[in-house]
Amino acid sequence: MRRILLLLAFVLLLASMWMALTLGQITPVKRNTLYAHVPSSVCALLCFVVVLVGSIGYLYSAKPTWDLIAAASAEVGALFATMLNVTGMIFSRAEWNIWWTPSPRLITSAILWFLYVVYLILRASLPRSQHLRARVCAVFGIIAFLDVPMVFISARFMPDIHRPSFSFDSSWQTAALVLSMAAIALLAAVLIWLRTDLLKNTAKLEKESFC
Amino acid sequence: MKYFWLSFKAIFIKDIVAELRAKQVLPTMIVLGMLIVWILRIASEASSVSTTVIGPVALWIALLFAGLLAQERSFAIEQQQDCIYALLLAPVDAGTIYLAKLFVNVVMLCIFEIIIIPVVFLSFPLSVQNRWLSLIAVLMLGNIGISSVGTLFSAVVQLTRTRGSLLSIIVLVILAPMMIPATFALLTLFGVIGAQVTGSGTLAFVGSFNAAVGYMTAFDAIFVVACWLLFGFAIKE
Numbered sequence: 129m130r131r132i133l134l135l136l137a138f139v140l141l142l143a144s145m146w147m148a149l150t151l152g153q154i155t156p157v158k159r160n161t162l163y164a165h166v167p168s169s170v171c172a173l174l175c176f177v178v179v180l181v182g183s184i185g186y187l188y189s190a191k192p193t194w195d196l197i198a199a200a201s202a203e204v205g206a207l208f209a210t211m212l213n214v215t216g217m218i219f220s221r222a223e224w225n226i227w228w229t230p231s232p233r234l235i236t237s238a239i240l241w242f243l244y245v246v247y248l249i250l251r252a253s254l255p256r257s258q259h260l261r262a263r264v265c266a267v268f269g270i271i272a273f274l275d276v277p278m279v280f281i282s283a284r285f286m287p288d289i290h291r292p293s294f295s296f297d298s299s300w301q302t303a304a305l306v307l308s309m310a311a312i313a314l315l316a317a318v319l320i321w322l323r324t325d326l327l328k329n330t331a332k333l334e335k336e337s338f339c
Numbered sequence: 340m341k342y343f344w345l346s347f348k349a350i351f352i353k354d355i356v357a358e359l360r361a362k363q364v365l366p367t368m369i370v371l372g373m374l375i376v377w378i379l380r381i382a383s384e385a386s387s388v389s390t391t392v393i394g395p396v397a398l399w400i401a402l403l404f405a406g407l408l409a410q411e412r413s414f415a416i417e418q419q420q421d422c423i424y425a426l427l428l429a430p431v432d433a434g435t436i437y438l439a440k441l442f443v444n445v446v447m448l449c450i451f452e453i454i455i456i457p458v459v460f461l462s463f464p465l466s467v468q469n470r471w472l473s474l475i476a477v478l479m480l481g482n483i484g485i486s487s488v489g490t491l492f493s494a495v496v497q498l499t500r501t502r503g504s505l506l507s508i509i510v511l512v513i514l515a516p517m518m519i520p521a522t523f524a525l526l527t528l529f530g531v532i533g534a535q536v537t538g539s540g541t542l543a544f545v546g547s548f549n550a551a552v553g554y555m556t557a558f559d560a561i562f563v564v565a566c567w568l569l570f571g572f573a574i575k576e
Binding site for chain 1: 488491492495498499500501505508509512513515516519544561562565566569572573575
């Protein structure tokens with residue numbers, strides 16, 4: 129099942145890439161970064177929602193699975209936040225000739241990345257006794273999520289160098305964006321699933337080696 | 340309610356008395372703050388414009404780092420001889436412990452500010468144009484914001500290997516959005532930028548002084564309430 133989904137995600141990725149480079153091509157070519165940038169920004173934000181849900185779920189029920197879901201989606205979210213910032217910087221350099229500027233949206237995207245990275249550092253530096261680490265990470269996940277609405281608001285409503293939305297010339301371009309959105313969202317979901325299982329097995333292994 | 344005040348007062352007085360007797364962290368905070376201010380003063384000699392810009396920034400950075408020292412201490416002293424277990428065993432609500440510790444940290448930062456603000460004014464050619472009340476309000480909001488997150492995670496990081504350094508990245512990353520209106524408010528108060536900023540930059544994102552104070556109040560309220568609610572989970576053994 130998982131293999132099929134992973135394969136499907138890759139096929140969708142290839143298809144969206146093909147469509148973005150042929151029928152849905154945006155001129156000038158450098159603006160095609162958008163097809164990687166927008167989906168990864170959406171995924172980076174959604175992964176934090178999963179972190180929040182996992183954290184609340186853990187504090188509510190004390191089941192380790194919730195904590196592992198939160199940890200896995202923090203890892204995947206860190207990946208997509210990195211991609212969001214890197215593609216954004218490449219685009220910004222090509223379009224406005226600067227790598228980075230302190231505009232609200234760029235700052236808040238950087239904050240999003242830092243939140244994920246600090247979550248992972250906090251997780252790595254806590255002792256491995258499961259309950260303690262899970263509880264502390266859950267508390268951090270919830271408090272850190274309070275910053276996320278601000279990232280979202282700044283991306284949509286504030287005056288900025290960065291455009292709030294893109295107007296497309298043809299429906300092929302919209303189709304290419306939707307396709308890449310679907311591909312990357314599916315990839316993120318499968319990755320979270322894979323990582324959760326892997327973390328679960330690691331925890332099991334550690335428990336057995338203690339006994 | 341009466342019981343809440345009683346326990347709140349007990350923890351608060353315990354911490355303040357312990358600090359006044361041991362003089363563990365307040366002198367360190369003050370010296371660190373002075374050093375930050377003076378080092379930045381040397382850097383600002385490059386031009387007269389940067390002197391007025393770096394002044395408020397120096398104040399703000401000194402406040403942040405001194406705050407981190409105070410917060411790190413607030414639960415580090417409980418680790419000595421396992422005082423934390425006595426505190427947890429006492430029939431006191433976890434939220435009350437948090438609020439009392441938060442209040443201690445805010446008071447420590449206030450004492451620190453009473454000393455560091457004259458130092459900033461001596462080092463940099465700054466003036467607040469009779470807006471002392473606004474300055475005190477902004478600094479108080481800053482104190483509460485910095486202490487709210489720090490007090491919660493101070494209890495948590497005692498269990499980690501890296502302690503203080505971990506606390507600093509946690510607090511700074513969570514407070515990062517609050518830094519934007521806070522910096523705006525300080526820069527406006529010292530007359531570095533006008534009361535209204537338009538355009539597309541980060542400062543225009545805040546807009547005006549009143550909006551900055553509004554944002555800071557909102558952040559304080561959200562963080563204090565969230566940390567107060569989650570503190571019980573953070574220290575549960």
